[in-house]
Ligand SMILES: N=CN[C@@H](CCC(=O)O)C(=O)O
Ligand SMILES: [Mn+2]
């Protein structure tokens with residue numbers, strides 16, 4: 001691995017108790033090689049991807065390099081409702097030395113494949129949305145020829161052509177290209193797409209790649225039944241689901257701390273309802289949260305939202 005940082009346990013802090021009432025008291029920090037898993041034990045592993053090189057290349061506002069630690073600091077203060085025999089591990093952060101995004105993605109991919117082979121459930125904290133390319137590669141390494149469905153909650157398709165180079169705006173185009181080369185189906189759904197944040201060519205690319213998507217106007221509680229239905233139909237067609245949550249899909253009223261904010265973005269309740277459908281399917285193999293940018297956060301509210309999402313997923317696994 002090119003660059004990696006073990007999480008210092010002091011990063012996790014909060015109220016103290018005798019009964020591990022808080023997540024900072026439940027978590028164990030260690031490298032992937034130190035993880036010991038008892039047979040049949042449920043294990044959730046947090047992994048950081050501290051990289052905003054892709055955002056920089058995409059002409060965005062940098063700062064997401066500090067996303068993973070900020071989410072950890074917020075999450076540590078949350079209550080722990082996990083069963084005693086449930087393991088919660090923080091296996092550190094993949095770093096991205098200046099300009100080395102592709103190497104960081106490769107390191108992420110290797111680590112994800114290893115975590116999945118250990119039968120754990122990874123939750124990756126970003127970092128720019130280039131996290132998705134590395135994360136997907138790792139899942140694919142582990143699953144071989146199985147059908148992977150990608151569900152992205154995002155204001156953006158992130159289907160920009162990577163001919164000028166890979167960025168935080170190209171991950172799903174890169175995956176689509178790879179699927180095409182291998183003669184595999186590209187199973188990609190994007191929920192919360194903003195017409196005012198994706199140009200005409202991106203909609204054309206999405207259509208030509210048979211991407212399933214819902215625009216923000218139709219991704220809210222008024223359309224709950226429809227949202228549930230299209231999610232169930234999408235999930236039925238694949239063997240496993242990889243979910244990626246780009247915080248910039250949320251309205252900036254909820255998530256100001258991102259590289260590219262969305263004043264007219266979606267609200268948390270429809271995301272939680274969607275996550276419930278995904279988790280009930282029992283096909284969710286791995287998840288990440290992208291684009292946490294503490295530089296632009298206000299009163300830690302985006303970090304808290306990200307931590308709430310992690311908390312929700314952890315407690316429904
Ligand atoms: N990760 C994706 N980012 C968006 C950025 C949009 C913007 O700069 O406003 C994209 O490329 O589409
Ligand atoms: Mn994105």
Ligand SMILES: [Mn+2]
Nearest residue numbers: 155156246248
């Ligand atoms: Mn986005």
